[in-house]
Amino acid sequence: MGKVAVGAAVVCAAAVCAAAALVVRHRMINSRKWSRALSIVKEFEEKCGTPIGKLRQLGDAMDVEMHAGLASEGGSKLSMLISYVDNLPTGDEEGLFYALDLGGTNFRVLRVHLGGKEKGVIGQEFDEVSIPPHLMTGSSEGLFDFIAAALAKFVESEPEVFHPPSGKLRELGFTFSFPVKQTSISSGTLIKWTKGFSIEDTVGEDVVGELTKSLEKIGLNMRVAALVNDTIGTLAGGRFYDQDVIAAVILGTGTNAAYVERAHAIPKWKGLIPKSGDMVINMEWGNFRSSHLPLTGYDQDLDAESLNPGEQIFEKLLSGMYLGEIVRRVLLKMAEEAEFFGDTVPPKLKIPFILRTPDMSSIHHDTSPDLKVVGNKLRDILEISNTSLKTRKIVVELCDIVATRGARLAAAGILGILKKIGRDTVKAGEKQKSVIALDGGLFEHYTKFRVCLEETLKELLGDEAADTVVVKHANDGSGIGAALLAASHSQYLGVEES
Secondary structure: OOOHHHHHHHHHHHHHHHHHHHHHHHHHHHHHHHHHHHHHHHHHHOOOOOHHHHHHHHHHHHHHHHHHHHHHOOOOOOOOEEOOOOOOOOOOEEEEEEEEEOOOOEEEEEEEEEHHHHEEEEEEEEEEEEEHHHHOOOOOHHHHHHHHHHHHHHHOOHHHOOOOOOOEEEEEEEEOOOOEEEEEOEEEEOOOOOHHHHHHHHOEEHHHHHHHHHHOOOOEEEEEEEHHHHHHHHHHHHHHOOOOOOEEEOOOOOEEEEEEHHHHHHHOOOOOOOOOOEEEOOHHHHHHOOOOOOOOHHHHHHHHHHOOOOOOHHHHHHHOOOOHHHHHHHHHHHHHHHHOOOOOOOOOHOOOOOOOOHHHHHHHHHOOOOOHHHHHHHHHHHHHOOOOOOHHHHHHHHHHHHHHHHHHHHHHHHHHHHHOOOOOOOOOOOOOEEEEEEEEEOOOOOOOHHHHHHHHHHHHHHHHHOOOOOEEEOOOOOHHHHHHHHHHHHHHHHHHHO
């Protein structure tokens, strides 16, 4: 072999070696990046840990905060609002009742025909009305005149057989899902608007009074018998169908809970003890805070950048508004620190709240062998294409970590309510059933979340007590529940009319 040939062979061999070295180095870099990505997930999982002992501590903390909130105004992060609902439906309610459900840019008007124990809800009709944007920032009179006109139009379709006799008012349950200081079963002053509303002259006013003025202006013989929020409506709806319902929990975009308390166990209650001896408490549990909550740096950053920093910490860990956002934040860190999705950080991944909880649920529930749904969601929402199967598996794992933590925390909250009213254990000779009515899209549609919540509650209670506690889906509580509360509180109208 000539010198040239030998030289060429040496150069060729060197090139091969260099290429091989590059491959090895590339693999080592990729391996390091993958290890970094996995360590981010592992650290996050550890911080999100909800061992059963910690959940029991949270249940105890919820119980303590409930006592404090009932003792005095401002005594706890839990407002423990007195709802003035002292009579829940018994199932005997009969007649025709109306409901108005105002909680966003649309409102619903409902007509519910009740037939007592034998027939239950005989029929219901509803209309949904969009509120013109200018009315959401205009005057109180403008908004309530518009609502009253929609109610009047809906009443026009009332069957003649149900027209009330002369002098008798139709009765309405008003679900008003904005912060209100309740002053009686049928009155409450607006603390502040949320959800895009900003009508200054309503703040500090009685919202029932504002609606009543508009009803009287057009001569509609209708009176608000009950002013409630959606959680209390869910409790009422649940109780109508099942007298063992003792609490209601909303798990949707936000979260809240309400339950039935003995009136004598409310130190801050200054009124006469109601005949029923009961009082429904609106907990506002989204604001629960405890040192035992498994908060991560991602949660603290989310809270700091939110519209209400330091508030609604419990809600930010377990409601539909935030679960997908927590997953996005972890994925962003993996993209930035471990090039999880390639050399550049996908621009869409930087957009807050782009990953919604329904999308997270679809990813979490993907059972296809190649996790096709996960791949499609990453492509369609975040514009991340050509993801590997192992990358998709990590994304699913993140969803599982976040959903599991949220569901287990919700179960701990329910345990706290059961502890407060002495339903977390079975007393000798008693087998009293306790039903929790649950509503909201997160509970209804996110199957893995729901199953985890139910299994965790059983684990926390133990076999004997778990046999006495039932979690039941109560659909559309806020609408029909308001009509039912108008029915169960129509006695107040009766007193005033006599």
